[in-house]
Amino acid sequence: MKKIGFLSFGHWGNHPSYKTQSASDTLLQSIDLAVAAESIGIDGAYFRVHHFAAQLASPFPLLSAIGAKTNTIEIGTGVIDMRYENPLYMIEDAGAADLISGGRLQLGISRGSPEQVIDGWRYFGYEPQQGEDDAEMGRRKALEFLEKLEGIGFATPNPYPMFPNPPGLLRLEPYSKGLRERIWWGAGSNATAVWAAENGMFLQSSTLKEDESGKPFHVQQAEQIRLYKEAWKNAGHKREPRVSVSRSIFALVNELDHYYFGQEAERKDQIGVIENDKRTIFGRSYAAEPDKLVKELAKDEAIQEADTLLLTVPNTLGVDYNVHVLSAIMEYVAPELGWR
Incomplete structure (x- = not known):
């Protein structure tokens, strides 16, 4: 059994073929897609976060809206760039979204990927500390987020408050019990995957990572996952770890599928x-008739190692087509591979 979710980049633009011509289109259609995905048995609705781009950027209003209109589907991010975040304010937003959804938030965070503007986090008012680079800043802020998410009081109360305070130091509110155990780290290297395990975060591994061995992408990613699981065990955490991988997978079952994605069939890593001139490997897309697709996916070592698969969806093609894409995977592919 494997959890299957979708991952949307949330694009919009003035293109004649786009169903998402505006930010409003993308936000509202994202809600509709999550509702529809839940109805066909999809387990998770996840969204990328990019700043200074015609893509989704502020996840918590969207996740809260989805949480209010759904009942069982996990809602999450893949990922929030911590270089841009105020960890304390983020705790309040995340706590509210988790409570609205009834504890279904699966929050993916990371140090972030290359952005649309140079050092965009500076415009948000953040600077690395002395002797620290931006990646280290992102990880430091992530650790502060995790610490304060525990719900332990840390702020000295005002002796003359507007409203009565409970005894002791104050924590941030609203506090959502259990959310600390549902934080994921987007790791682009073996080392950061191990770091995530040591700090009790689940692992999100996308379709790119540092090329650390020259092996095929799925083999390197599987090795990364195994290192993560070993580090998790060595850290002595009492709960089971979770690992997600994302893939672009399309079952070609009609003419429109072939028109949109038939050219992806021969794509390679x-x-x-x-x-920083880092050599990076990008994983291939999968697109084929269902019987061939099943055979190809069965050879993907990283998918086998993960408990959760996030299917990247072409959100600009609209809700109906994306429901078709997800339904085809659920009907023709997932049962054959033992995912369902």
């Missing part, structure tokens, strides 16, 4: 260079 790609090697590139991102910030």
